[in-house]
Amino acid sequence: MADIALMTGKNVLVTGGTAGIGKATAVGLAALGARVAITGRDRIRAEAAAADIRAASGNPAVDVFTADMSAQAEVRRLAGEVLDAYPRLDVLVNNVGGFWAHRHITADGLERTFALNHLGPFLLTNLLLDRLKASAPARVVTVSSGAHAAGRIDFDDLQGSTTYSGQRAYSASKLANVMFTYELARRLDGTGVTATVLHPGVVRTNFGADDQAGLIKAMLPLVRPFMKTPAAGAATPIYLASSAQVERVTGQYFANGKPKTSNKVAYDTTAAAQLWKVSAALVGLTAVPTPAERTTSDTRGHDDGDGPKTSTARSIR
Numbered sequence: 360m361a362d363i364a365l366m367t368g369k370n371v372l373v374t375g376g377t378a379g380i381g382k383a384t385a386v387g388l389a390a391l392g393a394r395v396a397i398t399g400r401d402r403i404r405a406e407a408a409a410a411d412i413r414a415a416s417g418n419p420a421v422d423v424f425t426a427d428m429s430a431q432a433e434v435r436r437l438a439g440e441v442l443d444a445y446p447r448l449d450v451l452v453n454n455v456g457g458f459w460a461h462r463h464i465t466a467d468g469l470e471r472t473f474a475l476n477h478l479g480p481f482l483l484t485n486l487l488l489d490r491l492k493a494s495a496p497a498r499v500v501t502v503s504s505g506a507h508a509a510g511r512i513d514f515d516d517l518q519g520s521t522t523y524s525g526q527r528a529y530s531a532s533k534l535a536n537v538m539f540t541y542e543l544a545r546r547l548d549g550t551g552v553t554a555t556v557l558h559p560g561v562v563r564t565n566f567g568a569d570d571q572a573g574l575i576k577a578m579l580p581l582v583r584p585f586m587k588t589p590a591a592g593a594a595t596p597i598y599l600a601s602s603a604q605v606e607r608v609t610g611q612y613f614a615n616g617k618p619k620t621s622n623k624v625a626y627d628t629t630a631a632a633q634l635w636k637v638s639a640a641l642v643g644l645t646a647v648p649t650p651a652e653r654t655t656s657d658t659r660g661h662d663d664g665d666g667p668k669t670s671t672a673r674s675i676r
């Protein structure tokens with residue numbers, strides 16, 4: 360993990376920076392000199408975390424934004440506030456994520472795991488993309504999980520409405536993080552903005568504490584001592600966000616600071632394009648076709664009918 364570039368002069372947004380891996384990532388990037396913004400749901404908790412991050416990093420430049428990222432209106436408000444606050448954005452770390460043993464529904468009527476772990480970062484990234492491009496070289500780093508390896512995207516039941524299992528929903532959402540990153544990297548080709556995705560390791564955090572499965576709850580005290588510390592879990596996101604070694608690396612999955620092969624499903628470009636399109640519809644954005652889709656549509660010589668769905672629909676890449 361040597362050769363971490365100094366981040367002085369860079370603006371970084373870490374979602375879910377109030378605890379766990381996100382907070383440790385914020386400490387690491389602030390210690391390298393970046394101005395770091397963290398997000399959390401609660402202003403008091405987020406301000407307390409920011410104070411800790413300033414103290415631990417020795418860097419006073421830590422800002423706070425609040426939003427429940429499972430709610431699309433809040434993600435849109437957050438993006439607007441970030442765009443107002445930062446004329447440039449060098450790194451976006453999509454870290455927020457959660458696990459629920461039981462099925463919960465968001466303010467938008469969507470299953471919470473899919474909404475928070477996949478649609479939240481999908482929408483936020485797209486809303487910040489023009490600013491990232493204007494700030495290039497820039498990076499989008501997304502925290503997935505090794506659990507993505509067991510994931511399967513069921514396009515007929517993305518909301519887990521027929522049968523729900525917390526583990527299945529979580530693995531699918533983390534596979535979606537990987538597919539999103541690979542597709543994003545393809546769409547960002549030539550822009551100077553990279554997209555990478557990672558497994559942080561098994562880390563001792565508050566993860567899943569709201570609604571744990573009985574077995575996990577029973578096992579946790581036994582395995583906790585063997586888990587990574589949040590600082591160790593933050594090593595790979597910090598590396599991908601800052602190191603010169605990976606300045607031009609894009610469309611890759613990392614674990615333990617090294618590129619790794621992901622679930623082979625994630626390399627299916629047709630499925631990734633489909634996921635992008637479905638996600639864009641679910642968050643009310645208009646999906647700009649992939650280069651491959653554009654060629655096909657040009658050959659056919661007609662509009663693919665994917666125009667704005669509402670007057671507030673925004674174009675995304």
Ligand SMILES: NC(=O)c1ccc[n+]([C@@H]2O[C@H](COP(=O)([O-])OP(=O)(O)OC[C@H]3O[C@@H](n4cnc5c(N)ncnc54)[C@H](OP(=O)(O)O)[C@@H]3O)[C@@H](O)[C@H]2O)c1
Nearest residue numbers: 375377378379380399400427428456504561562564565566
């Ligand atoms: N821990 C592990 O072993 C492990 C392993 C593999 C992957 N991961 C991934 O690592 C990422 C971070 O996990 P962690 O273990 O650090 O979790 P954590 O300790 O539970 O921290 C989660 C962070 O996300 C924020 N958050 C939670 N729900 C939110 C919501 N609805 N809207 C906005 N912010 C929300 C929390 O802030 P507030 O509560 O203050 O709002 C907190 O800052 C996740 O994407 C997870 O899937 C973790």
